[in-house]
Amino acid sequence: MESTILKRRDIDFLLYEWLNVESLTGRARYADHSRETFNAAIDSAEQIATDLFATHNKKSDAQEPHFDGERVTIIPEVKTALDAFCAAGFMAAGQDYEYEGMQLPYVVDRAIAAYFTAANVATSAYTFLTMGNANTLLKTATPRQVERFVRPQLAGRFFGTMCLSEPQAGSSLSDITTRAEPDPVDGPEGERQYRLRGNKMWISAGEHELSENIVHLVLAKIPGPDGKLIPGVKGISLFIVPKYLVDEDGSIGERNDIALAGLNHKMGNRGTTNCLLNFGEGRFKPEGRAGAIGYLVGEPHKGLANMFHMMNEARIGVGLGATVLGATGYLHALDYARNRPQGRHPAEKDPAKPQVAIIEHTDVRRMLLAQKAYTEGALALIMYCARLVDEQRTGDSPEAQARAGMLLDFLTPIAKSWPSQWCTEANSLAIQVHGGYGYTREYNVEQFYRDNRLNPIHEGTHGIHGLDLLGRKVSIQQGALFKAVSEEVTGTIVKARAADAADLHAYAGQLEALWTRIGQVTQTLYGAGDMNKTLANASLYLEAVGHVVIAWMWLEQAIVAAKKGDDDFYRGKLQACRYFFNWELPKSAQQLDLLETIDTTTLDMQDAWF
Amino acid sequence: MESTILKRRDIDFLLYEWLNVESLTGRARYADHSRETFNAAIDSAEQIATDLFATHNKKSDAQEPHFDGERVTIIPEVKTALDAFCAAGFMAAGQDYEYEGMQLPYVVDRAIAAYFTAANVATSAYTFLTMGNANTLLKTATPRQVERFVRPQLAGRFFGTMCLSEPQAGSSLSDITTRAEPDPVDGPEGERQYRLRGNKMWISAGEHELSENIVHLVLAKIPGPDGKLIPGVKGISLFIVPKYLVDEDGSIGERNDIALAGLNHKMGNRGTTNCLLNFGEGRFKPEGRAGAIGYLVGEPHKGLANMFHMMNEARIGVGLGATVLGATGYLHALDYARNRPQGRHPAEKDPAKPQVAIIEHTDVRRMLLAQKAYTEGALALIMYCARLVDEQRTGDSPEAQARAGMLLDFLTPIAKSWPSQWCTEANSLAIQVHGGYGYTREYNVEQFYRDNRLNPIHEGTHGIHGLDLLGRKVSIQQGALFKAVSEEVTGTIVKARAADAADLHAYAGQLEALWTRIGQVTQTLYGAGDMNKTLANASLYLEAVGHVVIAWMWLEQAIVAAKKGDDDFYRGKLQACRYFFNWELPKSAQQLDLLETIDTTTLDMQDAWF
Structure with a gap:
């Protein structure tokens, strides 16, 4: 039986036939690598994901983490799987050799991540949070902090979290009230040592015994001279707050003042602990007194900017997770449809004839084709974004790097939100x-x-990303981000028109018309003269642009497939592209029609009328 | 706090301001009733639903029924609630006085059902299955069968099921293989007594100890003279197969040969047992030997037609359940949105200002308005269908009754499928x-x-109902059903154009254009010359027609609301109608465009290309 985790043929297509990932080996950072080393790493990931991650996916859902008031119990298969992940070096797959990393391109690292996430999203979450935490610290932490808190994470000894939300401040980070006050001790971190007090909500991987220590990255506010917290995001600073203090020799020291208030019990993702943590309430007394000891990272009051690096990475990670959950669901449904006999063709009137596999029914093929179009379209976007990260890091010129960054900034809200919406829909179709x-x-x-x-919901709700795209990304830098993406889309249209395939010419025309339309509608919305009206339907705008972006990704794939000749795999790509342009893309046209009217139905709605 | 189960104001609006349910009291069957007696019954339902059904909804989800190999254990709150339901007489709410019924109109009975289902869909399921079972038997069973198996169900002593599917025959009933062979005994049921052997899957309420007995209605095939089962649906007969035989005095006799093979463990609806039942495998030996004793209902080989009465009722019941789950989710979300402070208005730049309730954010209002539009639109359709049932039963002339039946036949696949799709979407928005x-x-x-x-999924999948609507309902009787609905839609358009509200005139034009379009597209599809092509996109057709039907329901509601003046409730109705016409209805236009092309994308897709 073929793997129902992910379709390797599709990964290979994206990496080698479309994104030309082998060419990265011509760059200094990846000079030791080859297609063979990339494949060896992905092979290893597929193996461990298949043998150790997928195998406990159902069990960790049915037997979710349990908190008895003292300790959190997690089924042992989770630690076994994570230990194997770390032992294989995947926690540092993309890191420099100096950090014992494999120095793999980000796009290959994401292919690896795709396997683990598809096999078991809940267990994988521990690794992604740790990698995101380490990456954030590598940008801004002191060499001493890197030694004490990053190296052990990259080695898999410590795991990491990000602590942003509070019970009264979910999407609105400016309202956090966790306080960080200077701790007047003459410790090795000097003036960077603070005492934190406050409550943090929705902390994934916030408590467990899977690793020797947990490195919390915490947003908190340092009070001003009047002792008051500065309102707004300006007052936010970033701190390392470890579950256990780390002694000078790197060994685990005493317990810090962080208490688990309770676990959240979720509908899904049950294998990842998610909790409310109380910092500094006095449950533990590190260095002799209450208050969670934290170490300032980077400059004070710049915490949000520092954390945003982790958040952007996490957002593409969410998009990846949504995508591969959709993709694995699709493969499960495909396998079922090929093997489940039920009913007969409409033209078959003889009930004595044997039943046919349900994949023979057109409506079942519709559902499978929709899943294929959603999930392979989304995976293309995620891998395209990952390739842009490589370009941003190692591009041939500062201009090329900056341009990749602009494309990435524009596409991030879409890469997070579109798969979250449509690959969940794919999962519904798989059911x-x-x-x-x-x-x-x-x-x-x-x-x-x-x-x-x-x-x-997480890493910024759908609505937040709508505001990000329409309220910021299309307009900042005098529209330079939008212009950069437009140039790329135009490049695809030109290639499609040069292809030896009439269908692709028609798709190029559809894409061009809609992309032009997006530009016009954006101008109309900004001409509304009232930001409330401009932004009222931002979520719809996000969805409309998202569908057009995925159509672009499908046209890119179809251009490659059309060149390759008459093979089932390529025929499937072309058919999924056809599905997307015929069935899905018209939805954007209808949404853009509505956006163009600057519709105020939702803005005008009054509380009392509900 | 207002009820978060259902909004009584909306129920009253539908019954008394729109559907003119009071007028039914002018008919002989309902002559003893008045608005006061209707309200008293609904009040009682609301009270019991609030006090005894809603209160264990979470618990019966968290502690689902458990089978230890011998007995099924269900939390005791389920029985307490059902006992109260039966004691209040609701099992026979719509039945004749001669069956100790309340003889309430079906539309009022559905308002009652709405409360119980919204409060606890899983516990309510036991009652609906029993009522559907009893109604089926009242159509076709012998007086003796009615005495022994219907009266105890209407009194709440026995509960009922419907046993259709088998492991190898889910949607394809023609492939069932449960055998029913004549039992040559001279019992009181005479030649109606059979022995059944076979396995039945997906039996809701199939095993429990909530009632004294369980009356299974089972589809099985009587072998022909050659001992072979007749292929196809023609061989199907309907049987009563009780869990316990019933002695001549009506008391509970020995255990019948029905064994619980196991419970299914579902994603939701966990409080309703759902199981695989083995009939006649010899676990029990009623009347001295193996084989489940069953009693033929109606004529042999007419089982499917007899069962379809129950299925049509069940389909509107599914639509009702989907609707009120959406509706209660909406009320929960509304309550949360009014009470959860988070963030500030876009124009508010001062982060020191207090946070606002999230209902102040336009995107949250969008999500609430969509939920209102979906759920109140769906509830209008369900209540409209229920009113048609009353018309079918008690209409002033045979012609009026027949016409109501035609409208109902056409609308049933939509009343089942549209709420299932869009009120689940409403629940996603509530999250x-x-x-x-x-x-x-x-x-x-x-x-x-x-x-x-x-x-x-259940009571016919989405795809099955698409085939039913496009493949049967629009074309049977030379299109008479479609014509009847068209006349009703036209009546609404005429009323809307006469209304003193310019918006309504515009909506009337939109609805007219789309309804005309449906007629044209249907003709185009039937002109394809190949039923495979005609029906390839039947699910899309179902969705397109469904949205237009709900728009019709909204225009009906808006006509009433526009007359009533400037009250918050009516303003809300008008705004939800505006939302539906501006945001939702254009989706149909796009779907009809695609249908008109007789698109073969899904038909052309090949297994090997996936």
């Missing part, structure tokens, strides 16, 4: 293909659907 | 309004979302 079986926990797809429903 | 909290089992909305996801 539907399974019929009643799909609704039971005896099968796998209902869990994917529950797991995926988190993705439109 | 989104709650943010991270909505994703946790500490809140209610994630359960509604899980519960509702069943509805596009």
Whole structure:
């Protein structure tokens, strides 16, 4: 049986036939690498994901982490899997050799991540949070902090978290009230040592015993001279707050003043602990007194900017997770559809004839084709973004690097939100293909659907990303980001028109018309003269632009496929592209029509009328 | 705090201000009734639903029924609630006085059902299955069968099921293989007594100890003279197969040969047992030998037609369940949005100002308005259908009754499928309004979302209803059903154009254009010359027609609201109608465009290309 985790053929297509990832080996950073080393790493990931991650995915959902008031218990398979992940060096797959890393391109690192996430999103979360934490610190931490808190994370000894939200401040970070006050001790961190007090909510991987220590990255406010917290985001600073203090020789010291208030019990993603943490309430007394000891990272009051690096990476990570949950659900549904006999063709009137596999039914093929179009379209976007990260890091010129950064900034809200919406829809279709079986926990797809429903919520809700795209990304730098993406889209249109395939010429025309339309509608919205009106339908704008971006990704794939000749794989790519342009893209046209009217239906709605 | 189960104001609006339900009291069957007696019954339902059904909804999800190999254990609150339901007489709310019924109109009975289902869909399921079972038997069973199996169900002593699917025959009933062979005994049922052998899958309420007995209605095939089962649906007969035989005095006799093979473990609807039952495998030996004793209902080989009465009722019941799960989710989200402070208005630059309730954010209002539009639009359709049932039963002339039946036949696949799709979407939006909290089992909305996801699957999948609408309902009787609905839609358009409200004139034009379009597209599809092509996109057709039907329901509501003047409730109705026409209805236009091309993308897709 083919793997139902991910379709390797598709990964290879994206990396080698489309994104030309082998060419990266011509750059100094990746000079030791080759297609063979890339493949060896992905092979290893696929193996461990198959053998150790997928195998406990259902169990860690059914037997979720449990807190008895003292300790959190997690099924042992989670630690076994994570230990294997770390032992294989994947925690540092993309890091420099000096950090014991593999120095793999980010796009290859994401292919690796795709396997682990598709196999078990909940267990994988521990690794991604740790890698994001380490990357943030590598940008801004002192060499001493890197030694004490980054190296052990990259080695897999410590795991990491990001602590942003508070019970009264979810999406609104400016309202956090966790206080950080200077700790007047003459310790090795000097003036960087603070005492933190406050409550942090929604902390994924916030408590467990999977690693020797947990490195919390915490946003908190340093009070002003009057003792008051500065309102707004300006007052936010970033701190390392370890679960256990780390002694001078790097060994684990005493327990810091961080207490688990309780675990959240989620609909899905149950294998990842998610909790409310109380910092500095006096449950523990590190260095003799209450207050969680934290170390300032970077400059005071610049915490949000520092944390945003982690958040952008996490956002593409969310998009990746949503995508591969959709993709694995699709493969499960495909496998079921090929093997489940039920019913007959409409033209077959003889009930004595044997039943056919349900993939023979057009409506089942519709559901499978939609899943293919959503998930392979989304994966293309995620891999394209990952390739841009490599370009941003190692591009041939500062201009090329800056341009990649602009493209990435524009595409990030879409790469986070589009898969979260449409690959969850793919999971719903995977259930539907399974019929009643799909609704039971005896099968796998209902869990994917529950797991995926988190993705439109965390790392910025759907609505927040709509505001980010329409309120910031299209307009900042005098529209330079939008212009850069437009040039890339135009490049695709030109290539499609040069292709030896009439369908592609028609798709190029559709894409061009809609991209032009986006530009016009954006101008119309900004001409509304009232930012409330401009932004009222930002979520719809995000969805409309998202669909057009995915159509662009499909046209890119179709251009490659059309060149390759008459092979089932390429025929499938072309058919999925056809599906997307015929069935999906018209939805954008309708959304842009509505946006153009600067519709105020939702703005005008009054509380009392509900 | 207002009720978060259902909004009584909306129920009253539908019954008394729109559907003119009071006028039914002019008919002989309902002559003893008045608005006061209708309200008293609904009040009682609301009270019991609030006090005894809603209160264990979470608990029966968290502590689902358990089978230890011998007995099924269900939390005791379920029985307490059902006993109260039966004691209040609701099992026979719509039945004749001669069956100890309340003889309430079906539309009032559905308002009652709405409360119980919204409060606890899983516990309510036991009652609906029993009522559907009893109604089926009242159509076709012998007086003796009615005495022994219907009266105890209407009194709440026995509960009922419907046993259709088998492991190898889910949507394809023609492939069932349960055998029913004549039992040559001279019992009181005479030649109606058979012995059944076979396995039945997906039996909701198939095993429990909530009632004294369980009356299974089972589809099985009587072998022909050659001992072979007749292929196809023609061989199907309907049987009563009780869990316990019933003695001549009506008391409970020995155990019948029905064994529980196991419970299915579902994503939602966990409080309703759902199981695989083995009939006649010899676990029990009723009347001395193996084989489940069953009693033929109606004529042999007419089982499917007899069962379809129950299925049509069940389909509107599924639509109702989907609708009110959406509706209660909406009320929970509304309550949360009014009470959760987070963030500030876009124009507010001072972070020291207090946070506002999230209902102040336009995007949150969008999500609430969409939920209102979906759920109140769906509830209008369900109540309209229920009113048609009353018309079918008690209309002034045979012609009026027949016409109501035609309208109902056409609308049933939509009343089942549209709420299943869009009120599940409403539940997703309810989660989104709650943010991270909505994703946790500490809140209610994630359960509604899980519960509702069943509805596009059972009682005929989405795809099956698409085939029913496009392949049968629009074309049978030379299109008479479609014509009847068209006349009703036209009546609404005429009323809207006569209304003193310019908006309504515009909506009337939109609705007219789209309804005309549906007629044209249907003709185009039937002109394809190949039923495979005609039906390839039947699911899309179902969705397109569904949205237009709901727009019609909204225009009906808006006509009433526009007359009533400047009250918050009516303003809300008008704004939701505006939302539906501006935001939702254009989706149909785009779907009809695609349908008109007789698109073969999904038909052309090949297995090997996936």
